[in-house]
Amino acid sequence: MDTLLSRAEIPIIDLAHMGTAEAPVRSGVRRVAAQLHSSLAGKGLALLVNHGIPEERLRAVYRALDKFCELPPARRAAYLRQADAGDNHGYVPPGCERFSGGEVREVRHAFNVARLDRGLPDAEVPGFSDVAAALADDFRRLAALLLRALATGLGLQGDYFLRSHARMMQSGNATCMRTLYYPPLGAEPTAGLTRCGEHADYGTFTLLAQDCEGGLEVQLPNRRWGRVGHLPGAILVNAGELLETWTGGNYAALRHRVVVPEQEGARCRGRHSVAFFVHPDDDTPVAPLALTPAEAEVQTTQAQASGVATPPGRGLARLMSAPAGKPSPKHSPIYTAYQHLQMRLRETYAS
Ligand SMILES: O=C(O)CCC(=O)C(=O)O
Numbered sequence: 001m002d003t004l005l006s007r008a009e010i011p012i013i014d015l016a017h018m019g020t021a022e023a024p025v026r027s028g029v030r031r032v033a034a035q036l037h038s039s040l041a042g043k044g045l046a047l048l049v050n051h052g053i054p055e056e057r058l059r060a061v062y063r064a065l066d067k068f069c070e071l072p073p074a075r076r077a078a079y080l081r082q083a084d085a086g087d088n089h090g091y092v093p094p095g096c097e098r099f100s101g102g103e104v105r106e107v108r109h110a111f112n113v114a115r116l117d118r119g120l121p122d123a124e125v126p127g128f129s130d131v132a133a134a135l136a137d138d139f140r141r142l143a144a145l146l147l148r149a150l151a152t153g154l155g156l157q158g159d160y161f162l163r164s165h166a167r168m169m170q171s172g173n174a175t176c177m178r179t180l181y182y183p184p185l186g187a188e189p190t191a192g193l194t195r196c197g198e199h200a201d202y203g204t205f206t207l208l209a210q211d212c213e214g215g216l217e218v219q220l221p222n223r224r225w226g227r228v229g230h231l232p233g234a235i236l237v238n239a240g241e242l243l244e245t246w247t248g249g250n251y252a253a254l255r256h257r258v259v260v261p262e263q264e265g266a267r268c269r270g271r272h273s274v275a276f277f278v279h280p281d282d283d284t285p286v287a288p289l290a291l292t293p294a295e296a297e298v299q300t301t302q303a304q305a306s307g308v309a310t311p312p313g314r315g316l317a318r319l320m321s322a323p324a325g326k327p328s329p330k331h332s333p334i335y336t337a338y339q340h341l342q343m344r345l346r347e348t349y350a351s
């Protein structure tokens with residue numbers, strides 16, 4: 001099949017020899033930083049290999065989610081995501097999310113794991129929280145390592161983004177591991193159904209692991225859709241909306257979707273994936289980093305007046321230059337990561 005991967009149009013980044021976020025190997029981080037920078041600025045995505053997440057950890061989570069989805073609906077309902085809970089934790093049955101707008105229904109089960117200490121279905125699926133916690137911890141470490149490379153690639157201090165992502169998978173931070181199961185659709189026509197409608201992710205970046213069923217498509221700079229293709233074991237990283245804002249549009253949030261397979265055989269099989277959405281701590285202001293010191297000062301004063309915390313390391317903002325040819329983001333309103341996500345979640349789950 002013709003895919004972006006088969007046409008060598010997706011950068012592949014080897015994460016070997018980088019060390020860890022706490023004990024980074026400088027030369028490895030610098031190499032990855034440069035690759036990450038050119039991948040995110042040029043394409044909005046990359047495939048990561050040697051990322052340190054064992055395939056078995058993923059399979060264990062896919063199996064646990066399968067068992068959960070086999071439960072009768074009434075037993076699953078005890079774990080439903082609560083719209084008013086202030087976090088994104090819990091089970092989302094098929095048909096609840098709307099990315100594409102209109103009447104297209106998303107046929108997928110999602111269990112959003114935003115907390116590891118509550119609301120997990122161990123009583124129904126013994127061991128669910130153990131396998132989820134092990135995988136979430138691996139993703140969190142990988143995310144921290146990439147946050148270091150990301151800052152380095154932007155000419156910022158290595159811990160610049162780590163400081164504003166200190167609470168991943170804890171309260172006060174919306175980072176979330178979404179486990180996904182797309183059930184088989186059978187041989188019937190699938191008009192009005194999709195697996196996942198087109199959208200960009202809302203946070204800093206997303207790490208996406210998938211099984212081999214395929215269907216993931218990304219929007220190319222010419223606005224056409226390209227099929228990603230399968231590189232066994234690789235994890236996809238793509239920029240989210242916050243990173244786009246911070247970089248003044250330099251790292252565009254990648255629009256993507258999961259289509260229903262054309263071949264009947266593939267439509268009759270399920271698909272599994274896990275998306276790890278990396279978000280900053282809730283009180284992090286969302287404002288372009290590409291500000292002059294004077295502009296940064298004004299934004300900070302406004303932020304403080306509206307009760308949000310000082311932008312992390314805002315003095316470093318001038319180190320980043322505004323991208324050529326893009327409108328200056330000078331006067332974008334300031335709001336926090338929490339406010340941004342709540343607004344997006346209200347849109348996604350509006351009925
Ligand atoms: O399942 C996938 O491969 C993608 C899911 C996705 O993009 C999302 O949930 O935001």
Ligand SMILES: [Fe+2]
Pocket residue numbers: 199200201206256275
């Ligand atoms: Fe997504």
